[in-house]
Amino acid sequence: MMLTDFKRDPYLRLLRPLVEAYLAFYRVSSRQIEFMGVTASQFDVIVELGDVDGMTCAELSKETLITKGTLTGVLDRLESKGIVQRQGVGGDRRAILVCLTNEGQQLYKHVFPTHADFLRPYFKNALSQEEVRIMTKYLLRLRDSFEPVASGKEKTSWNNIRD
Amino acid sequence: MMLTDFKRDPYLRLLRPLVEAYLAFYRVSSRQIEFMGVTASQFDVIVELGDVDGMTCAELSKETLITKGTLTGVLDRLESKGIVQRQGVGGDRRAILVCLTNEGQQLYKHVFPTHADFLRPYFKNALSQEEVRIMTKYLLRLRDSFEPVASGKEKTSWNNIRD
DNA sequence: TGACATTTGTCCTAATTAGGATTATATTAC
DNA sequence: GTAATATAATCCTAATTAGGACAAATGTCA
Incomplete structure (x- = not known):
């Protein structure tokens, strides 16, 4: 994860909000899913x-x-x-x-x-559709920065994740 | 996590990019940290x-x-x-x-x-400082949507995370 | 002061997590 | 066609993950 002490850095300050937002989503979502038995x-x-x-x-x-x-x-x-x-x-x-x-x-x-019905309101209350579009774009840029797309031959294998 | 099949929904389509970006960061970061022995x-x-x-x-x-x-x-x-x-x-x-x-x-x-030096370039290559600011704002809104701030008395306890 | 609730940290459990080793099978190169 | 290489899925391991139960200590309120 990482955390608190990057607040000053103009780039690394993104880190904690990213982790906080993801974890907040993940924990709420997981708890709800487990009510359904999986x-x-x-x-x-x-x-x-x-x-x-x-x-x-x-x-x-x-x-x-x-x-x-x-x-x-x-x-x-x-x-x-x-x-x-x-x-x-x-x-x-x-x-x-x-x-x-x-x-x-x-x-x-x-x-x-x-x-899906359970999750939708959480997103809808936080962001407009336009903001969703913008954030999607940024998130994918971030993903690609950490995990460059294998430009060469399409690998159907485990390598797409790692290893 | 969640995944592929929310692509059409104007709000839930944010879900997969969020998970992908977070996981891409987390896995790269973790592997690097473990080289240092923790x-x-x-x-x-x-x-x-x-x-x-x-x-x-x-x-x-x-x-x-x-x-x-x-x-x-x-x-x-x-x-x-x-x-x-x-x-x-x-x-x-x-x-x-x-x-x-x-x-x-x-x-x-x-x-x-x-x-910190290891991580910075990944963010810098993906986003401008202005984009970092915007994304931070959106991420915090998302976090607060999933995890409303306890408005009442400040809890120093486990309850800040959950239970 | 006493009853009652809250907080603190630990323990316990089932499950996930990721990476490396392994076996079996396919594919490639020569 | 065989040898070298790559891929598929499983197994194994150490560690994390979250939630519930628990005992000890503290706080609240009448």
Whole structure:
């Protein structure tokens, strides 16, 4: 994280507001999600798998921003809850296809809109649509500064996150 | 976290850029900090204790944004490394005062400026000073939306974070 | 002063987190 | 076609994460 003592620096003063805003969001969001019986990471996986036939672990990792080591455990718990299912994928015997079960689909249809409705007012009360556009632009510039886009060959692999 | 499927919503579309920017920063920053032999959370504690006589756990928790349950363990590890020290504080036998040891002070004087210099270019390359000001304003509005300031009596307690 | 609530820090638990090692499979280069 | 390399997913580890329970100390209020 970092924190208090960068207040004077004209650039690093952004750091604490960034962490504070993210953590405030994350903690409120996570607590709400857990009322629905899943963790925040599990929720991310469920949302990602909704409306898709299935995804490979590498794809899921890239979309959910969960690193590979973490993802295995998250999927284990979702599988033991009967929410997702791992199947082989034709053509590559290394990969697996992670899919929602019927129960998982039901859950998705409930939790996704519910949580979207829960979160929206927090953003709406803080920022106008125009401000959202501006902030999005700045945030993406910041992201790209820390994590330059791999210009070369498209990597479908873990490398998109790291390693 | 959350993720991909809010792209259309005029407010929730901010969510993914926020998470991506924060995580990109956090991962780069953490890896760099760990090269110096401490974790990101340990670094936060060290930075907070630099230039201070000592802080109580509640104060440290508020400043570092580390929740109480986590903080105990972080302090345990810092103490066993000889970086911090817990002492009793006069006047309240419940509280303890966490201080940097001499070794901890030395470490602080090295790691703090080193890491500041490491981080600065990432921000500088992404945003102008004016953009930093604007973004700070928006981030704080977002934070306050998720975590309203307790208008009433100042709470010095864990409640500032949660519970 | 006594009852009652609050605060402080620790302990405990389930889960996440990230990175490195590992095994199995694909892909590439020669 | 085989050797070298890269990728997929899992396993392993140390550490963080947050919340609830807890005991001790302090504060409040009648």
